[in-house]
Amino acid sequence: MITLTGNDLTIEQLRRILFENETIELDDGAMERVCKSRAAVDRIVAEKKTVYGINTGFGKFSDVSISEEDVNPLQLHLIRSHACGIGKPFSEAVSRAMVVLRLNALLKGFSGIRPIVAERLAMMVNEKIHPVIPQQGSLGASGDLAPLSHLALVLIGEGEYWKDGEPADASSVWQQKGLSPVELQAKEGLALINGTQTMTAQGVVTYIEAETLALQSEWIAAITFESLFGVMDAFHPAVHAARGYKEQMAVAERMRWWLDGSRLSTVQGEKRVQDAYSLRCIPQVHGASWQTLAYVKEKLEIEMNAATDNPLIFEDGEVVISGGNFHGQPIAFAMDFLKVAVAELANISERRIERLVNPALNEGLPAFLSPEPGLQSGAMILQYAAASLVSENKTLAHPASVDSIPSSANQEDHVSMGTIGSRHARDITENARRVLAIEAFCAAQAVEYRGADRMSPRTAERLGAIRKVAGPIDEDRVFNPDIERIAAFLLGEAYHGIKQRVLS
Template sequence: MAVVINGKDLTVEEVIRVCRGMEEVSISPDAEKRVNKARAYIDKKLDEGAIIYGLTTGFGKFANVFIDRDETTALQHNLIISHTCGMGEPYEQKYVRAAMLLRCNALSRGNSGIRFSTIQTMVDMLNAGIHPQIPCKGSLGASGDLAPLSFIALGLIGLGNVEYKGQIMPAAEAMEKEGIRPVELAAKEGLALNNGTQMMTAVGVNVLWDAMHLMKVADLAAAMTAEALHGITKAYDPKVHELRGHKGQIESAENLRTLLKGSKNAMRVQNTKVQDPYTLRCVPQIHGASRDAIEYVYDAVSREINAVTDNPIVFPDDDDVISGGNFHGQPMALAFDFLKIAVSELADVSERRAERMINPSLSEGLPGFLTLHAGVCSGFMIAQYAAASMVSENKIYDHPACVDSIPSSGNQEDHVSMGTTSARTAAMVLDNAEKVLGIEIATAAQAIWLREKIGESKISNLAPATKAAYEYIRTKSDPIDQDVIMHDELVKFDEMIKDNSLLEVVEKEVTLK
């Protein structure tokens, strides 16, 4: 079943289905009517000789240069080829597909003045799996993602390279194979195609989606560490968290209670201690704050994926064309900087929990560095180094890109958002965080195994949810008695998190928030 777009009610979940699940896209009949109405209005203004930015004028600093009617097609063509200034490695396919979908959705709102046939051609490319190659660097995030979106438009007009069925080839060649005719841009169309926030939002919505799953993984990791370190679950009592009232904190505490229900290791009261360190006792407060931040980003992104972000904007019913600033990426820049900080904190506290399990001074009687062969074997000593390295690296990426601005276009565009950098660095932070949480889970699984090995506990003492996680882990990675190539083992945990398989196993046992 195709995802039907109309510029108004596309969801985050539908974006993921299209960009990762290759679901097809169609445009609603109502959207087609609105698009045709706006285009007819643009043609009328052209016939009247109206002076409209980007339609009968140049761009940016050239806004005061009038363009003759017979040069408007060349104006749009030149806009696209001159703005393809991106550099660096190409974006992943999922980001390109998301950007194409979001651009089509925005244009389907009927306020951009583009021809319906042009939008339909991009939809046809998306459905055929023709993905323009878009370099990942070069966007200031205002006027939107000019360079990245220009590469999408470049493919639309049959120029540049695309990825098609696993191969890189000229756009014209791929389009010919699918029977798709390249577009010859009409007045206003180039500007409608490359002026917007769709590239930063495409990257950000993918990071957001994975972050939403990582919230649950973080709670699972903490629960497994609590099993390994005989955590005190009384700290997760709902009365405590309701008194503070933060939704994310309440949900995280509920998840921990759910995950640890039935455990004979992590219990409400422990005879050996009165309270846990912050990294266990304050998990709901720490994870919960990240949950609330991620929810804020979800709301902001849900609005942006249905936003008209090009310029000028056409209001045919009001006989009006307005040069505004909806292309400015600041709403997304702030959101994605917030997102990466929230995700980074999940990794930050995770590394501290892993350290407690390997440190014989903190690990509640576990063998040092989780090996029974101290000295000749290093066990999990350097796994913690790797986690610490990525946590520190995230602190560099966490610097908010949105606080920087560099003027462009002869100082006409004198404040930019850097939102695409916010989204790209958020993706880097996410990747590191997934790996760090994987290291914690690997460490917890080793610690749980050692508890049984030294006769302190049994695997059967685990809660049903954590036991399901542990048993699934052991189908992928064996306990480590003698030192092994640790990279090979840790990659398995990274993969279990990235493909959601570990979380899926747990959620067959319990329902997590």
């Protein structure tokens, strides 16, 4: 069980909550902060102080005063009117992450919710009541209003939730638990939806996949390296220490680890003096992606423990400030950086695929790894497919964060588009995983032509893992199922926290 405090949730803990069904509990100290914050809201209402979002309208309506008897209906109207997300829903994992992250933010004690709201959100996590949340409709400031409103709908017994993998009406979910839906009171609707938890949730799930994929790209590249008699000198530690990037040095170290004991890799002058960049520069290119992953992880873990709603309540209600922590710019940038970093892993992988299948470049392997070149096409179109995915990634990698469209009658005149960035990062990562699955499939075929008995023990073990899900090319067949099975295998390792090499 993981205790949520509002302050120290990690990506690894969230992975366990999302993919290993780890349950949560609420920290006692956090709940004390929640109670104090709520008492402050109740005093504001009773004393008829004018505070944004408690007894005023929202956005451009912030100058409209709301009477005391209407402060609760105000919150209900907010949720219903803002639940206008569109398009296909996020995955259940992202929905679950959104509930966890919104709850964690509320536990910081700056938002003014009642304890029942936190307790009910915790129940949604532990009993897997996951809202159905459309993907499109958020500008990323004032937070993820539309998608988070769909989350809040389930809390009040409206909207839809996932039941056995299908959307179901949430009107009866609390009745089934012997409970009534939450009736929102002053500020609670705004506290639930004013935040960056959609872009952050999708960002964390994508980061989990991307980090594992970056590690997997190294052993996949190592099998390709053996297939092409790669020159090991390029991974010499002195080369990488001379430049000084720790991530580059770590990739080179892991490549030496994977290839230790290989009788297929070569040294300078044995077959050639140097390799093409897609082999020789693996530490430099992959290392640069690791630098970006480190940046993204840091920003995500800050945001996972951040108060991102508005207004925020300090000093037991003596200080209530309307600020802009809901603005998603930090995560928007992080997601755009993540897109580029993962796209590059796919770019260089596709170039290695080309070297494996091109008879002018593959060191005597059969053309297109075909069992009968000419009569059978072998892996010819697999390279086409990889090239197509890489090209699509170049379009998706266009930064979402450089765009902004004013909203709420220009009150909200600059927005982050961070949720679009997070969705595109997910799409790029899915494409990259399939490109690397194609490389793994081609490299497995190629290295078996060379002689699997000459592989390093570690890459040979990985070859065995590939062969459990995808057989060799004995004759032409429909290769789509092979690639999808390898991609699913790679994804499964991400969700289960399997790392084939400890990060240096």
